[in-house]
Amino acid sequence: MASDDTRLARTDAVRALEAEFGELINRFRRIISENAHRVSPGMLPGAYKVFTTIVRRESITLSALAESLMSDKGQISRTVRELEQLGLVERTPDPSDGRSSLLSPTTVGLERLAAARAPQESSLVDALEEWPIDDIRNLTRLLHALTAGENPAI
Numbered sequence: 001m002a003s004d005d006t007r008l009a010r011t012d013a014v015r016a017l018e019a020e021f022g023e024l025i026n027r028f029r030r031i032i033s034e035n036a037h038r039v040s041p042g043m044l045p046g047a048y049k050v051f052t053t054i055v056r057r058e059s060i061t062l063s064a065l066a067e068s069l070m071s072d073k074g075q076i077s078r079t080v081r082e083l084e085q086l087g088l089v090e091r092t093p094d095p096s097d098g099r100s101s102l103l104s105p106t107t108v109g110l111e112r113l114a115a116a117r118a119p120q121e122s123s124l125v126d127a128l129e130e131w132p133i134d135d136i137r138n139l140t141r142l143l144h145a146l147t148a149g150e151n152p153a154i
Contacts, residue, residue, distance in 0.1 A: 038116035
């Protein structure tokens with residue numbers, strides 16, 4: 001009977017966690033949409049995700065970008081062309097493979113992204129202002145274990 005109670009309690013806890021993730025995802029979607037619009041009016045959240053992935057990677061091939069985003073290479077290619085036309089991304093020859101190019105953010109792209117992020121830049125820091133730093137680090141460790149599919153070593 002104890003194992004049934006434990007399983008039920010675990011299921012209830014996971015459902016509550018799922019609900020909180022749903023709320024967090026909705027909040028992030030709203031922030032991403034707002035940021036995308038600030039980078040370039042009319043920019044879709046998917047294009048913003050492609051752009052921020054290029055920024056985070058600093059330079060990346062189209063194939064690696066598509067793989068990283070688990071997306072169709074053709075769709076990513078079209079999105080990258082749009083980002084190039086907006087002056088946010090540039091292509092340079094890949095020194096290790098002359099057949100491909102490296103995608104990198106432009107200075108203008110980095111400036112526009114920084115300006116787009118500025119309104120929410122401190123919101124997470126503010127939200128966690130009263131949290132002990134060890135709790136923040138523990139949450140980070142646990143979220144990493146969850147996303148990596150690992151058992152968190154306590």
